[in-house]
Amino acid sequence: MRSTRRVIGIDPGLTRCGIGVVEGRPGVARLVGVDVVRTPSDLPLGERLLTVETAVADWIARSRPDVLAVERVFSQHNVRTVMGTAQAAAMAIAAASRRGIPVAVHTPSEVKAAVTGHGRADKSQVAFMVRRLLCTPGLVAPPDATDALALAICQLWRGAALDRLAVGGWS
Template sequence: MRVMGVDPGLTRCGLSLVEGGSGRTVTALDVDVIRTPADLDLARRLLIISEAAEYWLDTHQPSVVAVERVFSQHNVRTAMGTAQAGGVIALAAARRGITVAFHTPSEVKAAVTGNGSADKAQVTAMVTRILRMQQAPTPADAADALALAICHCWRAPMMARMAQAEALAAEQKRRYEAKLKEQRKAGAKR
């Protein structure tokens, strides 16, 4: 599975590409941080991010894009910018028929470090270790984008099994309810 991890942001937007192998084996293929000047018009900033994401999508052809879900932030302006940056990337992926998955920061931290409230230094250290990198990825947005891709590689099989189990349970429930309905009809005819 080839996963493009996205740590969205208007000032710095982390992009990564990770290849998931068997088990928990993952390999980093590329990582970058797209920067936009704070004094630039919002629409132009989003265009720069969108164009970079489109280039990545066309060049790397990921099978899925994992984007950090904006969960909560104290600064509404920052949260809006983060959501907008993630939105233009999700849209670019959707236009190409690429699946988009959203993961909360605590899901990512828990997947990579085992602790849903780990700090950035812990995430960076674990990403460096998991990917067997010689140097820690910098800035933190690069490490976060890699962590998102790793998280998805590791969580996707479990999420697929859960979806399968839920679908099977729903089908069994439907059959059981249909059987009960038939039994009630048969009982009423007697």
């Protein structure tokens, strides 16, 4: 098992999809890259989905992550946006699987607990801790981007623990 891992985190959405790549090991995380993909709501759904997929595929090609981490989408989410969220997540998951990259899924509370120690932390606290953990206090990034980085950090922490428990992969 390599001690350093690279993870791409996806905060899925059609209007805004956060993409964050980090590298490290439990307790140590370094920022590799961050992005937010936007698709206009007046574009046909198929083109919006392909835009998300292309962006994720480009980031996978550029950053060569070991694993993709994505937020588990619940139907209890905002019903107005949950379909777009689920469909954007599907495109990201498919983009990873197409390239043989394992996919890990974390709940929002797992992510919050991993970066703040508290499963019900608010967005600003998550963003604050992401900047602190990555040693990038001046990082200018919207919440979708810091949420994607939080997912990637969560996978870096938890994935390693799961690795030790179950021999055989990160997903």
